[in-house]
Amino acid sequence: MLAFGARLSTLPVLGSVLPIVELTMLILAVAVAVHHAETIAHRLGEPYGTLVLTMAVTVIECSLILAVMLSGDGNATLARDTVFSVIMLVCNGLVGLCFLIGGLRWGEQTFRTTSARAYLMVLVPFGVLTMVLPGFTTSAAGPFYSTAQIAFVSMVTLALYGIFLYVQTVRHRGFFDVEGGEGGAETEPSMASATMPYALLGIALIAIVLLAKSFAASIAFAVAAIGAPPAIVGVLVALLVLLPESVAAIQAARADQLQRSINLALGSSLATIGLTFPAVGALSLVLGKPLVLALGPTEMVLLVLTLVVSMVTFSGGRTNILSGSVHLVLLATFVFLIFVP
Numbered sequence: 493m494l495a496f497g498a499r500l501s502t503l504p505v506l507g508s509v510l511p512i513v514e515l516t517m518l519i520l521a522v523a524v525a526v527h528h529a530e531t532i533a534h535r536l537g538e539p540y541g542t543l544v545l546t547m548a549v550t551v552i553e554c555s556l557i558l559a560v561m562l563s564g565d566g567n568a569t570l571a572r573d574t575v576f577s578v579i580m581l582v583c584n585g586l587v588g589l590c591f592l593i594g595g596l597r598w599g600e601q602t603f604r605t606t607s608a609r610a611y612l613m614v615l616v617p618f619g620v621l622t623m624v625l626p627g628f629t630t631s632a633a634g635p636f637y638s639t640a641q642i643a644f645v646s647m648v649t650l651a652l653y654g655i656f657l658y659v660q661t662v663r664h665r666g667f668f669d670v671e672g673g674e675g676g677a678e679t680e681p682s683m684a685s686a687t688m689p690y691a692l693l694g695i696a697l698i699a700i701v702l703l704a705k706s707f708a709a710s711i712a713f714a715v716a717a718i719g720a721p722p723a724i725v726g727v728l729v730a731l732l733v734l735l736p737e738s739v740a741a742i743q744a745a746r747a748d749q750l751q752r753s754i755n756l757a758l759g760s761s762l763a764t765i766g767l768t769f770p771a772v773g774a775l776s777l778v779l780g781k782p783l784v785l786a787l788g789p790t791e792m793v794l795l796v797l798t799l800v801v802s803m804v805t806f807s808g809g810r811t812n813i814l815s816g817s818v819h820l821v822l823l824a825t826f827v828f829l830i831f832v833p
Contacts (some may be wrong), residue, residue, distance in 0.1 A: 515711075518703045522552055522732065525696035530740060531689040543661065543759070548693060550763040552700050554771045556729050569784040571772040573726025576623060576791060578764045579615075581730050582757050583798050584823035586738050587805075590745035590753040592816030600812050601750040606667040608806035611758035614656050616799055618765040621645055623795065627786030635786030639777060646770035653766030670752045723830050734760065750811065790833065794826055 529548040536544060557574055594601045622645065631638035637645060660668050715725055737756055744752040776783040787795060801822065805815050 514703065518700065519732065519735075521696055521699045521703060522735070525552065525693055525700060528689045528693040528696060532693065535689075543657070547763065547767075548697065550760075550767045551697055552733050554768050555697075555700055556733065557768065557772060558775055568782045569722065570726055570729070571768070571783060572623060572785050572787065573723045574729045575726075575764055575768060576787060576795065577723075577727045577730035578734065579619060579761055580794065580798060580823060580826045581727075581734055582761045583615075583802050584819045584826065586734065586741055586757045587754075587802070588816045588819030588823060589738075590741055590750065590757065590816070591805075591811045592813050592820065593742060594745035594748070594750055594753075595811060595813035595816055597746060598748050600810050601745070601748060602810055603750045603754050603806075604667055604669075605806065605809040606664070607751065608754060608758070610656065610659060610664075610667060611754070611762060612799070612803055612806060614652060614762055615758065615765075615802075617652070618649060618762065619795055619799060621648065622765055622769050623785060623787045624792055625786075627792075635784050636782065637773075637785055642773045642777060642783070646773045649766050650770050653762060656762060656766075668751075668755055670749055670755070721830055721833075727827075727830065754806075790829055794822070794829070798822055 525548055529544050532544050557571055591601075626637050626641075627635050629637065629641060631641060711725060711728060715722070715728075737760055741753040741756040744750070744756070772783065775781070801818060805811065805819070
């Protein structure tokens with residue numbers, strides 16, 4: 493099937509139509525997966541519901557990154573570009589939109605500072621260890637980690653993310669509770685209706701993994717055809733992965749449930765690094781493929797600026813349109829500098 497699709501893509505007309513068809517199918521599969529993840533999330537309540545949603549999105553992201561890395565000659569910078577794009581799109585784009593939309597409708601919105609501090613406490617070392625520190629180590633020349641360093645950082649990120657999940661779901665679960673509570677109050681569903689969303693979610697995720705390899709070749713071809721910067725591939729993968737989850741976060745902000753928006757947004761950032769980096773790192777070690785990790789100076793400045801502004805934004809427990817506007821300006825700067833570095 494993939495070989496047949498590759499032959500079709502060499503035809504002039506079908507070569508331009510096939511990527512659109514593949515993208516449409518992939519978007520539909522992602523939407524179906526996230527829909528059923530949200531159904532499960534609503535039944536489980538917080539914080540387990542948000543956790544299911546972020547885990548599903550992370551599986552989608554990992555499959556897309558690994559597929560693009562394995563297609564053609566591979567893309568050594570894709571994992572870094574995608575993780576960086578996710579952080580910029582979430583911490584500036586999604587957070588900014590939620591703050592702005594919520595502020596325009598409600599004036600000011602509140603959230604639990606304890607949860608925001610917990611997210612940022614883990615996000616800051618994640619970002620530095622995976623995308624800044626590789627540029628300053630000396631065991632491997634260039635913006636790379638050595639084999640031992642990849643293994644160590646992968647174990648550290650997995651362990652730290654596991655500790656965070658324990659804090660979120662067991663030790664300090666109240667930090668992340670959504671005001672008013674969600675889930676857990678519905679009539680007990682039948683066995684069939686209770687298990688169906690899990691089965692459909694699994695089928696949708698399998699379909700995404702199968703579609704990802706074909707889409708990987710198409711997206712690389714499309715980016716090369718229009719002469720776009722290579723870093724835009726990471727942005728496109730991040731946008732595709734985050735789109736359905738972003739809709740849920742924005743809807744929560746419009747419903748004056750900013751805490752749920754923050755759980756979705758910052759939770760996806762942590763899952764992206766805590767789970768994607770070890771998966772991609774393991775693949776690079778097994779296949780012997782190089783993995784460019786360190787950001788350039790411009791990207792490092794944007795990452796540090798985003799983290800600093802986020803710490804200021806989430807320190808007060810209240811947001812308004814000014815908070816959202818500042819984050820959206822940082823997002824606009826990130827996108828602009830991709831095309832005008």
